[in-house]
Amino acid sequence: MSLRYFGTDGIRGPYGGDVLNDEIAFRAGKAAVRVARERLYAPVPNIVVGRDTRASGEKLLRAFAGGVAAEGGMLVDLGVAPTPCVAFAARMSDAVLACSITASHNPACDNGIKFFEGSGVKPSESLEKALDEMIGQVSSEGVDTVKEPRMTDGSALRAEYARAVVAMFPEGILGGKRIALDCANGAMYEIAPAVFRELGAEVVVLANEPDGENINAGVGSEHPESLQELYSEGEYDLGFAFDGDGDRLVVFDEAGKPVSGEALLAVLSIYAKERGELPGDTLVTTVQSNLGLDAALREQGIKTVRTDVGDKHIARLMLQTGFSLGGEESGHVVIGKFAVTGDGLVAAACLSEIVTRKVVKVAELVGVYAPFPQRSKALRVESKPAIEECSSLSACIEKLEKELGEDGRLLVRYSGTEPKIRLLVEARTEESAQLSMDELLAAVEKDLQLV
Structure with missing residues (x-):
């Protein structure tokens, strides 16, 4: 599906550029109201909006709200709020639509x-198609x-989100735990420390002083070195780095070593199964997760199903099937008993609960997962x-898939935005991964004109 304004996760680009500016935000507000009336049968649509800490966020909010008002809609302003809080507020209010004004892990000059x-x-x-088309029409x-x-x-809805996260866990469960948080100078800068303190943890925070320009600037989930530097100055039981809008995270063990997204998913899945909270086991x-995740969970009697990349695809499948846990290697985790979108704060609190209840170190827990060796290539094509x-x-693909079986996988696809073909091979051994990639490359060179 080719869209004019929407990318893989909403509208996103440099603020003031052709992709995103005040005019487009104004038209997006108008479009949201019209689509809500025509498709959702809401005579006076109510729309919930939150934003991250970028300086451009207030300008885009004002423009978006102006468009909503011009069409006779109503807008609820959450202020600075993580994206999962926006999704929560939509669910807990009479809103027919919601939006988060954010560019996630992108630099401050971008927004979305x-x-x-x-x-x-x-x-x-x-x-999404209806919204995209309407933005072009209004x-x-x-x-x-x-x-x-x-x-x-x-x-009040923002405060209700924080209370709801705390209410998921026994009172004071993290008492005695020392936790490091990197809030990326983003939307989690107030809520995350408050929630962890309410759960009883001793919390040390960095990157919680946003100034409109420093979101994700050398901090947050894209910069593990920031939290690792904090570890060099003290001891912590766990550490978490959020991205700018708080819908994903990176976990750090007690030694300050980053934990892969697949390892986090493995731990959460096994614990949920032990507690009888993993429907269908x-x-x-997504297709991006390493096959080592499947292998680790198979040994625990847990199955995996894969979707296209993006927590929106994960959430949709979970809603269709009744599965309650999903996520991707990037750190998006969907805890179905609480939300239907990625939530870095809930995922962090859930892992903290597991570490506390099992009285084990993070490194021991994540040892259940071992990644398969991987080879990848991106080749420009005519x-x-x-x-x-x-x-x-x-x-070649058919041959290799038969040979690898459950001990490996291939992913061969064209880039959606560039003239490239992307190749991915995973296998049990380094040798098998390399040999399979060599065969794929030879086949690509026979069929395609490389640039």
Whole structure:
């Protein structure tokens, strides 16, 4: 599905550029109201909005709210709020749509608009398409006259989110634990430390002084060295680094070593199964997760099902099937008993509970997972004929898939944004991974013109 304004996760780009500016935000606000009326049968649509700490966030909020008001809609302003808080607020209010004004882990010069349905799940393809088309159709007339559009204070919903996270766990369960947090100078800068302290932990925080320009600047989930430096100055039981909008995280063990997303998913899955809280004994993950995750969970009697990349695909499948746990290697974790979108704070608190209840160190817990050796290549190509029309490549893929069986996998696809073909091989041994990649490369060179 080719869209004009929406990318893989909403609208995102440099603020003030062609992809995202005040005019587009204004039209997005108008489009949201019109689509809500036409498709969701809401005469006076109520839309919940939160934002991260970027300086451009207030300007985009004002423009978006102006568009909502111009169409006769209502807007609830959460203020600075993590993306999972926005999804929660949509679910707990009478909102028909919600949006988070954020560019996630991108630098401060970027921003974006992520939409949610009133149920707190990211929009379906059909709803996203309707929003995208409507943004292109509505007029930007009035954007220059937007001053202080009417907005309802939503801070009570933000506080309710924090209370709901705390209520998931026994009172004071993290007493005696020393936890390091890197809040990326982003949307988690107040809520995350408060929640962990309410759960009884001693908390040391860095990157919790946003100034509008320092979000993700050498800190947060993209910069593990920041929290590791904190570890060099003291001892911690666990550490967590969030991205700018708080929908994903990186975990650190007691030695300050980053834990892979797959290892986190393995630990959460095994614990959920032990407690009888893993419907179908199944974890939902994406095609990007290492096959070592499948192997580790198979030994524990747990199955995996895979979706396309993105927590929105994970959440959709979970809702369709009744599975309650999903996530991807990037650190998005969907805890179905609480939310239907990635939530870094809930995932962090859940792992902290496991470490506390089992009285073990993080490094011991994550030892259950061992990644399969992996080889990957991205090759520029002259054109992108269908893979099935490439006789040598399709035959090679079929042959290797039979040879590897459950001990390996292939992922061969074209880039959606560049003239490239991407190759991924995972296998039980380094030798097998390299030999399989060599065969794939030879087949690609026979069928495609490399640039």
